[in-house]
Amino acid sequence: MSKKYRFETLAIHEGFGDFTFNPVMPPIYVSTTYKQPEPGVFVGRYDYGRTANPTRDLLEKTLTALENGKFGLAFSSGCSAITTLLHLFGSGDRIILGHDLYAGTYRLFRSVFLKFNLEYKLVKFSNPENLAKEITDNTKMVFFETPTNPLLDIIDIEAVAQICKNRGVLVCVDNTFATPYLQNPLDLGADLVVHSSTKYLGGHSDVIGGAIITNDQEIFTKLQFLQNAIGAVPSPFDCFLLLRSLKTLSIRMERHSENARKIADFLVSHPKVKQVRYPGLPSHPGHSIAKKQMRDFGGMMSFEIDANLDQIKHFLAHLKLFFIAESLGGVESLIEVPALMTHAYLSPEERAAVGITDGLVRLSVGIESYLDLIEDLQNSLDKIS
């Protein structure tokens, strides 16, 4: 779009074009191949569906606009987006990872890319000074989430970008928890943004997807080659679902954030809750940075219950509205215990090093009535003896 519209408008109008019959929603182009008027001559840029697809193009265009970037690519999952990204690097290169990270991302480094001799180091850089001293000559990228998963730490994107600038180190932010509605890392100096679109971008727990957005033409060209060469692309139907979901992202994120704020306030005052990790709470150590770099604080939080694992299972068993499930970002509220679920892949020692205790519970607060959600939590917390 030539005029620079605001987020809510872009979310609805950017993923559009000229289509036969003037539909108000774009068609889903399922064709895997395209007729060539002459050998080697294509209509538009389309010859084969893995290389490019018109429905995927609309999704990539929309995600790029929402992240305020120049180039974007869609993938079949968040993990395949990160896998494709890691193919930018080679043997002996070193990547610095934020210490609190989605366990599947860590697994890629630990169990998949290690055999290609890609070095990695987990660093806690909620204090960015810890990062500066870890940058070596072979360090090629810093990769982190903010807010982090599952501890909801906040990392100062601008400060990290400042440290990496002029040192040949790319900065990549996994913006899955915040979404482009709440935070635009490219505007804060990051080189790359990745997403698991499976989460808030999809928003209805019914599509797996991923994305990478950048302002850098050279990196984009390399990634576009890898997207086609590796082939971890989303189906046209999944692209359509995501395009549809993005139209309501802003109002969903507002409601997620409002509900989460109310629930955090409730949990803080509950005697069985030891610590609430929600960046919207003024007591959160990263609150002022979150306020600086985020539009609101989102729907994710974690908290410690003063209970052992059996008591926690008892608490979970009494919940009626919070589904016990992995993943996050859907309209329905979810609850999970990282030590037993998303982070069970880590050894107890690795979890302890990160700060994931047995009593830690993570909520993905949905968009139901917050009053019902609070009642559900209250009832179940009361059942802990």
Ligand SMILES: Cc1ncc(COP(=O)(O)O)c(C=O)c1O
């Ligand atoms: C922050 C974050 N990044 C990446 C991923 C991986 O995404 P996907 O499950 O779509 O492969 C996840 C999945 O939970 C995630 O939470």
